[in-house]
Amino acid sequence: MEDYIINGRIIGVHGIRGELKVVPLTDDARRFLKMKDCYLCGPKLENLTPAKAKSARIDKTNVLLKLEGVEDRDKAESLKGTYIAVSRADAVPLKKDSYYIADLIGLDISDDERGALGKVCDCYETGANYILEIKRDKPKNLLLPFLKQFCYEVNVEEGYIKCRLPEGLYELYE
Numbered sequence: 422m423e424d425y426i427i428n429g430r431i432i433g434v435h436g437i438r439g440e441l442k443v444v445p446l447t448d449d450a451r452r453f454l455k456m457k458d459c460y461l462c463g464p465k466l467e468n469l470t471p472a473k474a475k476s477a478r479i480d481k482t483n484v485l486l487k488l489e490g491v492e493d494r495d496k497a498e499s500l501k502g503t504y505i506a507v508s509r510a511d512a513v514p515l516k517k518d519s520y521y522i523a524d525l526i527g528l529d530i531s532d533d534e535r536g537a538l539g540k541v542c543d544c545y546e547t548g549a550n551y552i553l554e555i556k557r558d559k560p561k562n563l564l565l566p567f568l569k570q571f572c573y574e575v576n577v578e579e580g581y582i583k584c585r586l587p588e589g590l591y592e593l594y595e
Contacts (some may be wrong), residue, residue: 425466426512426523428452429505434497435485441497443484443505446522448546452513453477453484460506469506520575522551528575530555530565530582535591538563541582553582561594 433442445453454477461470473489486505491497515521522544530553531537542556544567551567565571565584574583 423466423523424509425460425462425469425506426509426521427462427464427466427504427506428512429484429486430464431486431500431503431505432483433501434494435480437494439487439491439493439497441486441488441491441500442480443486444482445484446504449513450479450482450484453486454479456507456511458508458511459488460508461500461503462506464504466504466506472505518569518575520577524577525553525567525575525582528577528580528582530572530584532584532586532591535586538584557594559594563591563594565590 428447429443429445431441432444434440435442443453453474456474456477459472459474461472462468475487475489477484477486479485491500512521525541525544528541529537530539530541539555539557539562541553542562543554545552545554553565553567553572555563555565557563565586571587572582572584576582
């Protein structure tokens with residue numbers, strides 16, 4: 422389990438005073454409004470660089486974030502593509518039966534009938550629910566709705582998810 426959690430990616434700039442346009446990679450963009458200490462990094466948490474948030478506001482589906490030391494458009498442009506992470510200790514506590522996406526990636530997933538399916542390699546938000554992408558030894562990865570009715574046991578510490586695939590889903594990927 423990593424000590425840091427990625428919660429956004431800088432996709433552009435807003436205005437001329439260094440405000441960053443961030444796509445939130447969290448289920449609640451309002452978390453940025455209370456964020457103070459954060460880190461700039463790559464997609465795999467590489468090159469962690471401490472940063473301080475001065476302000477944040479929500480603009481439609483994105484967050485407009487102002488960092489200390491980023492005072493003009495050129496400096497902000499240089500950060501495009503960079504990820505924003507927070508220390509796990511500073512992260513918002515999760516509700517019961519909720520998980521950080523970063524903690525789901527890499528978990529082994531098995532089906533009651535078919536046994537081992539593979540490892541979770543990605544997670545997507547669809548609006549209604551999340552979808553787990555399962556990396557398999559087969560040519561096609563399997564996409565599974567991350568719902569309690571299908572993924573009935575998640576054990577991050579032990580590194581696994583137990584599931585019951587919806588009828589017909591497995592055959593779609595064969």
